[in-house]
Amino acid sequence: MKQLFLQRANARNQSIVLAMVCLVLLFTDIRYTYLQPVRAFAGTLTEPVFWLSELPSRLLEGMRVLSQDRSDRLGQLAALEQKIKVLEARQLKMSALASENRRLRELLSSSEKLDESVLIAEVVGISPDPARHYVMIDKGADDGSFIGQVVIDSTGLVGQVIETTTSLSKVLLITDQRHAVPVISLRTLAQLVAEGTGRFDRVSLPHVPESLDIQQGDVLVTSGLGQRFPKGYPVARVARYELVAGDAFASVMAQPLSGLQTLDYVLLVFDREAPQAFAREILDEENIDG
Amino acid sequence: MAEARFQGLGFILITVVLGLVLGLIPLPMSVPAELNYLRPDWLGLILAYWLLATPEQMGVVAAFWIGLVADIVFGAPFGFHGLNYVLLAALVLSSYQQLRMLEIWQQALLILFALELLTVLQLVMVGVLDDRDQSWLILLRPLTSALVWPWVFLLLRAYRRRYV
Structure with a gap:
């Protein structure tokens, strides 16, 4: 009996210490990047869980194909x-x-080179937390994927790799609240930043002054500023422009061009100078449409 | 004896992995992502069950490690689930003898209160540290968790009596 009470007191002390440890970990992981390598390593160890969680949808897909x-x-x-x-x-x-x-x-x-080299990857998992927008893809460090790598699909920019394990990568989507990408409007060449909003169908463009020429339907492509995203990948189309008289900035929302909620295959980009021709083509199409 | 204990741990580990997988299985892409807030905290419930049933095998330290693994698997910052599970373990362990005496629905009610409390704490902590907007919908998760608790409890009890 005595043993039991001792154990209980121990549990209380342990939980206080461990809760403190968790708080320190939370603070460190949110504010700094020191824990990134730990995450990559531990992520590799927990990969089997991902493959297991993906089994049901694989089976369903297989059944669907068989019954078609x-x-x-x-x-x-x-x-x-x-x-x-x-x-x-x-x-x-x-x-x-x-x-x-x-x-x-x-x-x-x-x-500058124009050859682009891409690697096709399948989306194997999506974030279980709606407050974090990311997907897991089936290419990892072993396939050459690296942190900061740009991810696109056939319709536009998807996001960037933020974590790699040996055979999986985590891709932060452009709609995540922590994501921002420098863009340029194709029609007027206005420089802007597209920030994620936490909603799959919206990115916001903050600090748009009244004098800037932006209107509904403008296509935004990556501007290449900041060196992270190569120039010229289509990002979003302006969906709403609202200027309340007296406000310094207009409220502008744009809709991502790639269907971020229904991704199946994406492309990992290995060349940083490739996509300009692509954007020009989009621009041409726009002009024809207009 | 030592072997039996080890074997028991193996069976507990299987359910923990199951909890991780259940928490991760993606919803169909056609449904709104907000439905994710209705997913029960399977791992937390499984942890709570083992703390209640075999407190000598599942302790605060185990809860801490399971929390860290959950953080990696669910893509949350380190300590996010850890904090939750450590406090849950402390709560359950402080009164597991009384909890065992209760009816299942009474347990479910207590689970609801405990998880709701921990979720609010989590919201506050992350709200202080992170600049992300957290949705209040996350307060629905303890509700669905409490609703599935009786099933988790009965299933795991049957499983434990058979194997562990």
Whole structure:
């Protein structure tokens, strides 16, 4: 009996000490980056949990594919083949432009490269906490992914890698409250910053002065300022512009161009100078639309 | 004896991993992300069960480590779940003999109060340290947790009687 009471007193002391430790850890991890390596290492150890949690959706997907009608799938296949043809044709034009661009750059004796190298990755997990917007992808340090690496999909900027384990990476989405990306408006070349809001369909553009020419429908691409994101990846389209008379700044919201809530495959970018041609193409399309 | 104890730990560990996996299984992408706030804190409930059933095997220190693993797996800052689980363990251990005597629904009610208290504490701590907006919807989580407590309790008791 005596033993038991001793144990209880111990538990109380232990819990006080451990709660303190947790507070110190919280403070350190939120304010500083010292614990990053620990996280990467421990993340590698806990990878099996991720694969387990992904099993149910894999099974469901497998069942869906099995139960799908054969003719449906043949139809899908045909549609995909057509799409490949169209993309190949466009690629042809692009490579001609790329070589022309390279020649011009050589004339200007600029050493910038236009070849882009990307790695396709599958989204294998999404954040269980709605206050944090991130996804897990199935490429890690072993595949060459690194912290700060830019992640895009076929429609626009997705985010950046903030953690890597040996075979998984965590990608912070541009809509996370902690994320900001320097952007430029394609129509007026106005420099702005797109900040995450914690909502998947909105990024906010703070400190837009009254005099700045921004309107609904403007496409924002990365400006390359800050050196983290290469220039020219499409980010968002301005969805709402509101200027209350008397306020110094307008309230501007933009909608991310990539469907961040329905990501399945994303691309890891290995080249920092690649995407300018891509943006120009978007701009051309915009002009045609307009 | 020592072997039996070790074996028991193995079976407890399996349920802890299960709790982690249940907390991580992604909801379909078509549903609003806010539904995540309705997910019960499976890991916390499993921890509470073992603290209640076998306090000699599951202590505050184990709760601390499980909390740190949860922080890594759920992508929260270190100490986020740790703090929660350490305090939960302290609460349960301080009165597990009385808690065992209660009806399951009374336990569920106490779980609700305890988790709600800890969630508010968590909101305050993170609110002080972090500049993120936390949604008040997170206060719904203890509610769903309390609702599933009877099932967790009965299932784990059956499991414990069989294996541990």
